[in-house]
Structures are given as structure tokens and as C-alpha cells.
Amino acid sequence: MLAWLWTRLSEGGPEVAVSGRALRRFSEQEIERLLRARVLIERRQADNWSVCAHCDCGLDARPIRRVGDKLLACCPHDAAEDVLLEPGDLKRFGIDAGCLAAQIGKSGSLTGSVSIVAEGVWTIGSGPAAGVLMLCDDAKRLGAPGVILAMKSAAAPRPVTVIATEPDPALVLRLREAGIEAWDVTAVIRTNAEGVDRLVLDGTSVSTGDVRLVLHRPAQFAVLDGRRLDLPPQMFALFRMFVERSVQRDPVFKAEEIEAQFQRSPREFVRDLRKALIACGLAEEVAEGLVRTVRTRGYRLGLASSEVAIED
Numbered sequence: 001m002l003a004w005l006w007t008r009l010s011e012g013g014p015e016v017a018v019s020g021r022a023l024r025r026f027s028e029q030e031i032e033r034l035l036r037a038r039v040l041i042e043r044r045q046a047d048n049w050s051v052c053a054h055c056d057c058g059l060d061a062r063p064i065r066r067v068g069d070k071l072l073a074c075c076p077h078d079a080a081e082d083v084l085l086e087p088g089d090l091k092r093f094g095i096d097a098g099c100l101a102a103q104i105g106k107s108g109s110l111t112g113s114v115s116i117v118a119e120g121v122w123t124i125g126s127g128p129a130a131g132v133l134m135l136c137d138d139a140k141r142l143g144a145p146g147v148i149l150a151m152k153s154a155a156a157p158r159p160v161t162v163i164a165t166e167p168d169p170a171l172v173l174r175l176r177e178a179g180i181e182a183w184d185v186t187a188v189i190r191t192n193a194e195g196v197d198r199l200v201l202d203g204t205s206v207s208t209g210d211v212r213l214v215l216h217r218p219a220q221f222a223v224l225d226g227r228r229l230d231l232p233p234q235m236f237a238l239f240r241m242f243v244e245r246s247v248q249r250d251p252v253f254k255a256e257e258i259e260a261q262f263q264r265s266p267r268e269f270v271r272d273l274r275k276a277l278i279a280c281g282l283a284e285e286v287a288e289g290l291v292r293t294v295r296t297r298g299y300r301l302g303l304a305s306s307e308v309a310i311e312d
């Protein structure tokens with residue numbers, strides 16, 4: 001239930017509400033426990049119900065009617081689509097993110113207290129292997145300026161592991177560059193035989209798949225296999241074109257296109273780019289393989305599209 005609630009929060013934001021019907025899948029004791037812990041906050045009951053999935057009734061919500069001793073969410077078009085409701089289904093609950101973060105920390109027997117590190121990021125305690133554990137309600141927040149620094153300084157000198165919902169590979173690589181490991185919430189919160197969710201600290205970092213090169217477009221740098229490449233502006237502009245091409249259908253940047261776009265001899269320009277990459281610390285053959293010559297046509301990035309991620 002803890003992982004399910006955290007995922008709802010990640011998808012719906014701080015104002016998300018869950019219905020009593022959605023909570024039916026969980027045990028009453030567990031719901032009761034989370035109500036007492038102020039994780040679930042009971043709100044005003046619903047007086048209408050969402051429309052059927054593919055309805056063309058044009059309503060925003062469908063009315064709830066009492067028919068005999070039954071409670072029905074009625075479709076104006078098709079009685080077969082009516083939903084029979086239990087009285088508890090109409091309950092509505094908000095989720096208190098801080099209290100939920102505290103419960104998740106508690107379920108993993110972490111030591112230390114819960115505190116806010118940045119908007120939507122909580123420290124939930126520390127564990128022996130993972131250092132300081134943090135929980136984030138929306139992985140995108142971790143890419144905002146200053147957040148990584150705030151997390152590191154809150155934990156210093158201990159390392160940080162951050163748990164979030166489906167962080168994308170480019171972000172995971174960026175966090176790893178900064179020395180922070182990322183775990184996916186569903187991989188580290190597991191349901192035990194009693195149906196209770198627990199944080200299990202033997203998680204493994206989120207796989208970044210095949211990604212080897214991340215292009216950070218706004219900040220104008222790239223990272224190859226963990227090494228940061230800071231190129232002079234003109235070199236970055238050319239390198240960026242190669243990276244952008246590499247994820248398109250035809251990854252080849254034709255010699256005449258380079259000439260037209262940059263007003264420079266393609267051969268010299270590419271030679272300069274390889275030199276600049278070597279100046280960033282790449283071995284000569286790596287630079288050569290990264291910007292590859294395609295005979296009679298032009299040049300291309302020497303990586304498959306699946307090995308490349310572009311961050312904006």
C-alpha cells in the first residue's frame with residue numbers, strides 16, 4: 001500500500017485524492033493504521049462519479065443515484081455501464097506526502113528522522129549500505145538547479161541514495177555523476193506475506209540501459225561513460241548536431257551540409273572536433289570512433305541511438 005500511495009502521489013501531485021473504491025484492494029487494518037498516522041486524510045465524500053471510459057455522454061461526471069437499496073453511478077446512455085457502488089466507495093482521501101515518507105522510512109527500520117531537503121524531496125533516515133536515504137515525489141524535481149547540491153550537503157559526509165518513481169536513464173546517469181544512486185520505488189518497497197509493504201534496502205540502482213552518452217543541451221556539455229566533455233562553443237555546436245543526427249533515421253551528417261551550415265571545410269572542422277574531444281580527456285582512438293568518417297558521404301556519431309540520451 002505504501003508503494004501504491006507513493007506512485008499515486010508521483011502521478012497526481014500533492015493534491016491527489018484516492019477513492020474508497022480504489023482502496024478496497026487493501027486490508028482494513030492497513031487503511032486504519034495509515035489514517036491514524038495521518039498519511040491518509042479523509043476529505044469530503046464524492047457526490048458524483050467519473051464517466052465511463054469511452055462514453056460520449058458529454059458529462060464531466062456522472063450522477064450517483066440511490067435505486068432501492070443500491071447505490072448506482074448512472075450512465076445516461078447505457079444502463080449496462082452503470083457502476084454499483086458500496087457506501088465506502090464514495091469516501092475520498094488526500095495523501096500527506098511527509099507522513100507517507102516517514103512511514104516508508106519506518107517500514108525499512110531506518111535510523112534518524114524525517115526532514116525536507118528540497119521541494120518534494122525528503123530525508124527518510126539512513127541505512128548501513130545505502131547511506132542517507134531520500135525519497136522524491138516526482139523524479140523531474142531532481143534535475144532542477146541546486147537540488148543535487150542540496151541533497152549532497154544535507155547528507156554530507158555520507159553518500160545519498162534517492163528513491164523515486166521511474167526516474168529516466170539520463171537523470172539516473174546525471175545523479176550518478178554527482179555520486180548519488182537512484183532506486184525505483186517499486187523495486188525497493190515490497191509486500192510481505194501479511195500484505196504489508198516494507199522498504200527493503202538490498203535494492204540495486206536503476207539500470208540506465210545501454211545509454212553511454214548524455215547530451216545536456218541547455219548547459220552545453222556532454223557526458224560519455226561518466227566523463228564530462230566540456231567543448232568550446234563552436235565545437236559543441238558541431239558535436240550536438242552529430243548527437244542529434246544519431247537518434248534520427250539517417251545518422252550521417254553529410255559533408256556538404258556541414259559546409260553549408262558552418263561555413264568551414266568539413267574535414268578540418270571534424271579534425272578540430274576530434275582534437276577538442278582528446279583535450280577533454282578521450283583517447284585518440286575513442287575520439288576517432290566517436291566521430292566516425294562515413295566514406296564518400298560525411299560523418300556520424302559512432303554510437304547507436306539506444307546509447308544516446310538528450311536532456312533538455
Ligand SMILES: [Zn+2]
Pocket residue numbers: 051052055056057075076077078081
Ligand atoms: Zn457512459
